[in-house]
Amino acid sequence: MNVVTESPGTEKSVWGRDDVTSAKGAGDENFPVGSLLISRRKRPAVRIYYNFARVVDDMVDTTRLTPAQKIARLRAMAEVVRGEREAPVRADAQTAVAVRRMLLATGVPLETATDLVEAFCRDAVKNRYDSWEELLDYCRYSANPVGHFLLKLHGEDADSLAPSDALCSALQVLNHIQDAADDLRSLDRCYLPLPWLAEEGVGIEALRLARSKPGLRRVFDRLLDHVDELNREARRLPDLVRDRRMRLESAVIVEIAHRLAARLRRADPVAERVEPGRIDGLVALGASLRHLI
Numbered sequence: 001m002n003v004v005t006e007s008p009g010t011e012k013s014v015w016g017r018d019d020v021t022s023a024k025g026a027g028d029e030n031f032p033v034g035s036l037l038i039s040r041r042k043r044p045a046v047r048i049y050y051n052f053a054r055v056v057d058d059m060v061d062t063t064r065l066t067p068a069q070k071i072a073r074l075r076a077m078a079e080v081v082r083g084e085r086e087a088p089v090r091a092d093a094q095t096a097v098a099v100r101r102m103l104l105a106t107g108v109p110l111e112t113a114t115d116l117v118e119a120f121c122r123d124a125v126k127n128r129y130d131s132w133e134e135l136l137d138y139c140r141y142s143a144n145p146v147g148h149f150l151l152k153l154h155g156e157d158a159d160s161l162a163p164s165d166a167l168c169s170a171l172q173v174l175n176h177i178q179d180a181a182d183d184l185r186s187l188d189r190c191y192l193p194l195p196w197l198a199e200e201g202v203g204i205e206a207l208r209l210a211r212s213k214p215g216l217r218r219v220f221d222r223l224l225d226h227v228d229e230l231n232r233e234a235r236r237l238p239d240l241v242r243d244r245r246m247r248l249e250s251a252v253i254v255e256i257a258h259r260l261a262a263r264l265r266r267a268d269p270v271a272e273r274v275e276p277g278r279i280d281g282l283v284a285l286g287a288s289l290r291h292l293i
Contacts, residue, residue: 052098080096177224
């Protein structure tokens with residue numbers, strides 16, 4: 001039984017009264033969460049992991065908690081995953097219980113879940129970035145664990161992790177570009193390196209305009225240059241994956257990352273939401289079939 005054993009006051013100060021989970025779902029991601037390409041036996045584990053990731057993401061993005069309250073709740077989630085704390089019988093906290101059980105059952109390291117919490121704790125107090133290296137370090141915790149989870153769930157070798165890290169970091173930065181205006185407006189958060197904006201003579205307020213100014217466009221393109229480098233490294237991933245279905249899944253995601261990067265070169269993420277469509281998914285699937293031969 002995962003029940004509260006500490007005093008009610010202590011638990012209330014950590015967990016708070018309300019579940020702040022949003023209605024956000026798998027359709028909000030750039031990659032297919034638990035898609036039909038993944039083995040039916042593995043999909044429940046993927047859903048459990050995704051549900052946990054979504055809940056901790058919601059905890060840091062809510063406006064109903066202070067930064068200190070967010071960090072306390074996030075740290076508690078990580079402690080539940082590590083088996084250091086009991087969880088209250090509430091939907092959000094129980095995702096940590098479920099992910100712990102699943103990780104122990106599958107032999108996937110607990111860090112694939114707790115590293116995500118580290119990233120979101122940063123989001124609770126850090127809303128500006130000063131360099132590409134700083135942004136990549138954030139991706140190390142916010143995105144790369146997802147790839148590690150999927151690969152280790154499928155028993156893949158360690159040599160697949162580096163190209164997986166490149167792919168996951170690329171997807172994360174692409175998401176930062178997609179959501180740059182909305183992140184500033186709704187969360188006062190900007191992942192674009194501030195010195196890059198200064199070099200182009202623009203400030204973050206340029207993200208509040210109706211369309212990108214030329215200087216802001218150059219910052220987006222500079223980020224996309226780095227994403228292209230990551231995507232080139234990510235091209236190696238499918239050929240390193242032994243599981244046939246996971247190989248196809250990774251190949252599709254690699255193709256989607258390339259197509260989204262190209263689309264963001266052509267379109268203005270400030271003026272409109274730029275995202276992969278159904279045609280992108282079908283083209284990516286078609287281009288990936290060669291990895292099954």
